[in-house]
Amino acid sequence: MIALSTDGSTGRVPVARESVSDFSRRCSLDLLRFAYLLCGDRHRAEDLLQEVLLAMYRRFGGDLPLENPVGYARRALANANISWSRRAASRELILETVPDGVSLEIPDPAVRDALWQSLRRLPVRQRTVLVLRFYADATDAEIATALGCRQGTVRSLASRALAALRLDTSLDGKGADS
Numbered sequence: 001m002i003a004l005s006t007d008g009s010t011g012r013v014p015v016a017r018e019s020v021s022d023f024s025r026r027c028s029l030d031l032l033r034f035a036y037l038l039c040g041d042r043h044r045a046e047d048l049l050q051e052v053l054l055a056m057y058r059r060f061g062g063d064l065p066l067e068n069p070v071g072y073a074r075r076a077l078a079n080a081n082i083s084w085s086r087r088a089a090s091r092e093l094i095l096e097t098v099p100d101g102v103s104l105e106i107p108d109p110a111v112r113d114a115l116w117q118s119l120r121r122l123p124v125r126q127r128t129v130l131v132l133r134f135y136a137d138a139t140d141a142e143i144a145t146a147l148g149c150r151q152g153t154v155r156s157l158a159s160r161a162l163a164a165l166r167l168d169t170s171l172d173g174k175g176a177d178s
Contacts, residue, residue, distance in 0.1 A: 017063040023073075024053050031073055037131045038081045040120045048084065052076040074136060075146040078128050082147075085124040118168045126161035129154055 018026075028049065035045035052073055056064070066072050119127055125147065132138040132146060140151045147154070165171065 017065060018069075019062055020053065020057040020060060020064060023056075023064055023069050027070055027073070028053070031070070031077065034074055034131070034136065035077045035081070037135050038078060038128055039084075040116060040127075044084070048077055048080050051080055071142075074132075078132065078146050082124055082128065114170050118165055118171055121168075122161050122164060126157050126164070129157040130161050133158060 031052075032045055032049050035048045036042055039045055039048065055076065056069075056073065060066075119130070122130070128147065129143055132143045133140075138146070140154045143154045144151045
């Protein structure tokens, strides 16, 4: 159910609101892809998305009073992924294979697997910056806001991540610049 809310005191234009369940139905697949790119594990991505959607429901109840609920959810997913990776219990063994159902534009499975393995070896904040920059097309300012750091830190993290990918011998010239 979409309802209009008005704020007569400020003279704002009415904003269309949707429920968390409608938002979930509309955007969960895109958010799941985003979460997968952040963490590299389908099951963990599903857990992160479920955790974020539940937190949004607990916080906002029936209606989402947000102008950009997708941006809010992406930021929450990035923060949840960083928090998850900091927990001692989240130290998991990385598998040799990429889960089924991943759709990337890299046609050769060996190249795709090597790239995923290289991304997984990056520290969480560096990987998060790359996903936000290249998948979500976020600017340095948006990434800095999402991670709670300065824009210079974002550029530094991106630079270090790309340098690590360039030096990764398992990519053999198939890295980020190729």
